[in-house]
Amino acid sequence: MNRQxxxxxxxxxxxAVSVAADEQGTLWLARMEKGHVWISxxxxxxxxxxxxxxxxxxxxxxxxxxxxxxxxxxxGGVVAVTWAQALPKLHTGxxxxxxxxxxxxxxxxxxxxxxxxxxxxxxxxxxALDDKGRMALVWLDGRERAAxxxxxxxxxxxxxxxxxxxxxxxxxxxxxxxxxxxxxxxRIGLAFTxxxxxxxxxxxxxxDNIRDFAMAPLRADSSLVRASHxxxxxxxxxxxxxxxxxxxxxxxxxxxxxxSAKGAGIYYRFADGAQLGAPLALGxxxxxxxxxxxxxxxxxxxLAWREFDGRQYRVLAQxxxxxxxxxxxxxxxxxxxxxxxxxxxxxxxxxxxxxxxADGEVRLFELGVAR
Amino acid sequence: xxxxxxxxxxxxxxxAVASEPAVRSFVAGSLAQITAAxxxxxxxxxxxxxxxxxxxxxxxxxGELKRRHPRLDIVLVAADTPDDAPQTAQLAKSYGLGKVEQxxxxxxxxDRLRFEIDRRWYGELPxxxxxxxxxxxxxxSGVVPEARLQQWIRENL
Numbered sequence: 056m057n058r059q060x061x062x063x064x065x066x067x068x069x070x071a072v073s074v075a076a077d078e079q080g081t082l083w084l085a086r087m088e089k090g091h092v093w094i095s096x097x098x099x100x101x102x103x104x105x106x107x108x109x110x111x112x113x114x115x116x117x118x119x120x121x122x123x124x125x126x127x128x129x130x131g132g133v134v135a136v137t138w139a140q141a142l143p144k145l146h147t148g149x150x151x152x153x154x155x156x157x158x159x160x161x162x163x164x165x166x167x168x169x170x171x172x173x174x175x176x177x178x179x180x181x182x183a184l185d186d187k188g189r190m191a192l193v194w195l196d197g198r199e200r201a202a203x204x205x206x207x208x209x210x211x212x213x214x215x216x217x218x219x220x221x222x223x224x225x226x227x228x229x230x231x232x233x234x235x236x237x238x239x240x241x242r243i244g245l246a247f248t249x250x251x252x253x254x255x256x257x258x259x260x261x262x263d264n265i266r267d268f269a270m271a272p273l274r275a276d277s278s279l280v281r282a283s284h285x286x287x288x289x290x291x292x293x294x295x296x297x298x299x300x301x302x303x304x305x306x307x308x309x310x311x312x313x314x315s316a317k318g319a320g321i322y323y324r325f326a327d328g329a330q331l332g333a334p335l336a337l338g339x340x341x342x343x344x345x346x347x348x349x350x351x352x353x354x355x356x357x358l359a360w361r362e363f364d365g366r367q368y369r370v371l372a373q374x375x376x377x378x379x380x381x382x383x384x385x386x387x388x389x390x391x392x393x394x395x396x397x398x399x400x401x402x403x404x405x406x407x408x409x410x411x412x413a414d415g416e417v418r419l420f421e422l423g424v425a426r
Numbered sequence: 427x428x429x430x431x432x433x434x435x436x437x438x439x440x441x442a443v444a445s446e447p448a449v450r451s452f453v454a455g456s457l458a459q460i461t462a463a464x465x466x467x468x469x470x471x472x473x474x475x476x477x478x479x480x481x482x483x484x485x486x487x488x489g490e491l492k493r494r495h496p497r498l499d500i501v502l503v504a505a506d507t508p509d510d511a512p513q514t515a516q517l518a519k520s521y522g523l524g525k526v527e528q529x530x531x532x533x534x535x536x537d538r539l540r541f542e543i544d545r546r547w548y549g550e551l552p553x554x555x556x557x558x559x560x561x562x563x564x565x566x567s568g569v570v571p572e573a574r575l576q577q578w579i580r581e582n583l
Contacts, residue, residue, distance in 0.1 A: 057476065057477055058476070058509070058510060058513060059475075059476055059477040059506065059510065060477060145477065146477075146479065239479065264568075288568075289550065289567050289568035290480055290483070290568040290569035291478075291479075291480045291550050291551060291552060291567060291568035291569065292478075292479060292480065292550075293548070293550050293567075294549065294550075295548060295550075312548070314548060314550060314567055319546060319548075340546060341545050341546065342545070343537070343540075343541065343545065343548060345548055363537050363541060364541075365538060365541040365542070365545070366538070368537075393535070394535075
């Protein structure tokens with residue numbers, strides 16, 4: 056077996072975590088240690104996380120690094136988490152899910168969500184929950200490629216698969232394919248519209264290896280919209296996804312990375328229906344500006360990303376009070392010297408609360424403008 | 427006794443001479459060492475990794491080019507860890523690149539090495555840096571199309 060894959064399978068502690076907020080403002084942290092997903096809660100805005108509970112009773116290999124992380128959501132009395140269980144064969148896995156209905160004290164027996172159980176890629180899963188209890192889980196899936204290869208053909212990239220729930224994850228729809236030909240290893244952006252429809256944003260493979268972003272609503276007759284036009288032609292996995300937030304007016308706010316010669320770096324744009332706004336370049340491309348995340352609510356849009364100057368990691372943020380039209384200049388939020396996960400806005404938080412797992416601890420930053 | 431020791435030493439020395447070049451540890455300053463050793467000479471600096479899906483295609487092409495153009499100077503740098511050295515050496519050999527200079531990342535914070543190599547490289551692999559005679563660099567992320575490699579060889583070898 057590939058030694059590095061073996062090491063990832065045996066990793067003692069995950070380097071990628073996630074944080075969610077419920078409507079009471081309780082924060083829920085999901086992290087991986089020694090083959091288990093652990094969920095803990097904080098009632099003081101993230102200063103201290105306690106009452107940690109083991110989610111999966113039996114240990115399993117769990118991917119919790121870079122673009123893969125245990126992803127938690129909370130609301131309506133439910134705390135739910137998905138993660139990628141790694142299988143022995145290189146770059147293969149299953150999408151797992153469990154939830155708690157008793158305030159995070161106990162969790163349901165984990166289920167495997169992908170209904171194709173071949174030892175192929177089913178990973179990079181992400182989860183979203185809206186106020187009405189609708190839940191969406193979307194992931195990158197190797198079944199279409201495997202089928203094509205079995206028939207002696209070839210297939211570009213992976214496919215995007217999803218399930219939906221109307222009852223906070225008590226039951227799910229069957230697996231459905233959202234799109235063919237996604238890039239293989241980038242995290243997916245996922246958010247609900249005010250009407251309760253989930254929308255995903257992912258790195259796609261357009262034509263001969265143009266790896267730009269696409270988005271599409273999670274519904275049966277869905278067709279994708281190309282969401283970035285960087286024309287990044289690359290025969291490789293950039294391992295660098297984007298993020299999506301949708302405000303109360305239904306405006307979609309997108310952030311992403313491209314390595315295109317036309318202008319490598321990170322960008323923001325909004326979209327109203329099929330109408331795409333002009334891309335706004337963010338951060339310092341000479342300091343590895345990357346891994347952007349976005350929050351949008353109440354007219355406020357906040358962007359955060361990570362930079363690295365050769366010695367230290369930094370999180371920077373920039374905000375708009377007019378739904379993404381005009382922007383403040385970038386400001387530094389935090390610094391870390393040794394290790395740094397991607398910064399991510401807390402799922403479900405009413406305010407732009409940013410979580411950053413850096414130098415071995417989870418830090419939270421309220422980025423809202425005082426009004 | 428002395429003769430026997432000498433004999434032993436001889437036996438020990440023989441495999442070392444005959445074996446493939448060792449995989450060297452790529453640390454801060456290694457890039458300067460690699461370029462300094464090739465002043466005024468074109469070469470291809472190829473970054474790859476054991477677990478990278480698209481790297482075998484790149485290594486295979488580089489191996490074939492090396493076979494056809496023995497003068498082509500390729501330096502392989504695996505963005506892995508020193509523990510991976512046996513595997514990187516074995517893989518490189520399997521692609522006909524056993525004799526080229528080989529390095530492996532050796533820094534607990536590989537981001538630092540990447541930053542020193544090219545601050546605009548976000549870690550995509552394979553990553554190929556074409557150095558011309560004046561050491562002007564043309565950097566390509568992803569598998570390099572063979573036509574582009576051929577063109578570089580025509581222009582630089």
